[in-house]
Amino acid sequence: MEKALKKYTWVFIGPTLLAFIIGFILPFLQGLYLSMSQFTTVKNATFVGFSNFIRAIEDAEFLNSFQFTIAFAIAAVLLINVIAFIFALLLTRKLKGTNIFRTIFFMPNLIGGIVLGYIWQILINGVLALVSEPLLALNANAGYWGLILLTCWQQIGYMMIIYIAGLSNISEDILEAAMIDGAKGMQILWKVKIPMLMSSFTVCIFLTLTNAFKLYDQNLALTAGDPNKFTEMLALNITNTFYSRAGAQWKGIGQAKAVLFCILVVVIAMTQLRATRRKEVQS
Template identity: 65%
Template sequence: MEKAIRKYWPIFVLPTLAAFSVGFIYPFVQGLYLSFCKFTTIKKATFIGFGNYAYAITDADFWHSFWFTALFTVVSTVLINVIAFAIALALTNKIKGSNFFRTVFFMPNLIGGIVLGYIWQILINCVLSLLEKPLLALNATYGFIGLTILMCWQQIGYMMIIYIAGLQSIPDDYIEAAKIDGATTGQILFKIKIPNVMPSITICSFLTITNGFKLFDQNLALTGGEPAHASEMLALNIYNTFYSRTGPQWKGYGQAKAVIFCIMVILISMIQLKITKSKEVQQ
């Protein structure tokens, strides 16, 4: 079987490689080229050099969206991972009905972002109305809080499953040996469980950071970037630049912003992976 796989591996790889090339590599290369063009359609593109990038890096709305997105990503990443890890700890302590709670916590992840956005918009606006506070579309601070609540509610269950898998992979011998040596619950947590769960922390941190930066549909449905683009995240800013304004230059500006956005996310993700992977331990 191994000899046959080594001999015929191109046959198995080709369909996936072809789909990946058509669905990702070709559009990515074409989008990179279009970021240097003024265009209305991909067949009507005029090369203009770095003009689109010059506009993008001097656009105040773009940088406001970046810092708003960065702050949101930091806050949501910390909250999601801390709460998900705490729930995973509780559900791996053999409590009654743990499987039921795992299912309940995971279910919000199955709901689409647009649907979640509109549901939480109604819920949060009702609460704000009762408290006589400005609605989400009228106050950027409440919009930020609303996005954070929505993201936590959707993502915590998914990260919880990853943390549960990490906690269950820790050999029981480690815990038993620590207890025999007189280690407290806190020492077991910080000296044994967290170091051995670092691979799960790496994965969850990567997912929450990238999800935070790429957030689009929830932002569109919950606040729409209001008021006056104050709660507009990077993906929504790019979308609005590309589609909401007329003229060939705006599509080029939007494409340049998308390339810058892609590079930012890649760099930030690589830094995060390097930091968290360096803290992983071998079992």
């Protein structure tokens, strides 16, 4: 079969490969080169070595956005997964109306980041005005927690669905055996259900972690980095470096930041996958 298939190589992989080269491989390689250049368009690049990277890590705003992103990611990943897991436990108790709750909790996930950002901006600013606090544009704390609240609202439903699928995959026999051996509710949760769910945790933590680091639309719509770039996350900082700073040097610095950002996300994703994969058990 392989022989016959090989004659058709380009029919099968040609279109995807061509688009992949145009849409990913070429821009990626060109991006690597441009991170070591000074340029305003791709055609007028001059090689400058690693100076863009040095300027990037010396940029206080970039460092601030790095810290803010880390602080955001830790809180968001923890909250989303803990709450989603509790929801999943509640919705697998065979209660009435489970499907309706599932439908409602999942829905925000379908709405785009820009729209979500503006919905929550109106809601949060309304609440802040009620309690006479400064609005989002001037209130860094509200910006931080607002972003977390919004991300929770958006992603809890999705992760909950994955945990529900995992929970319903655990066979009744195992749970029954544990009960016969005298395990109580909490013991079953910690000693049986959670170890059996490690692959769901791997997937959910991977998704929430990479989503948190790459977050852009919600950040732009909710706070746009206000006040004074305090709530600017990495993706927004890089995009702003490219498109809203005057001066020929900034595009190169932006591309260098993007390379650093890319390395960071890939390293974090790989580390996380390796760490939780090891804890998975075969059922």
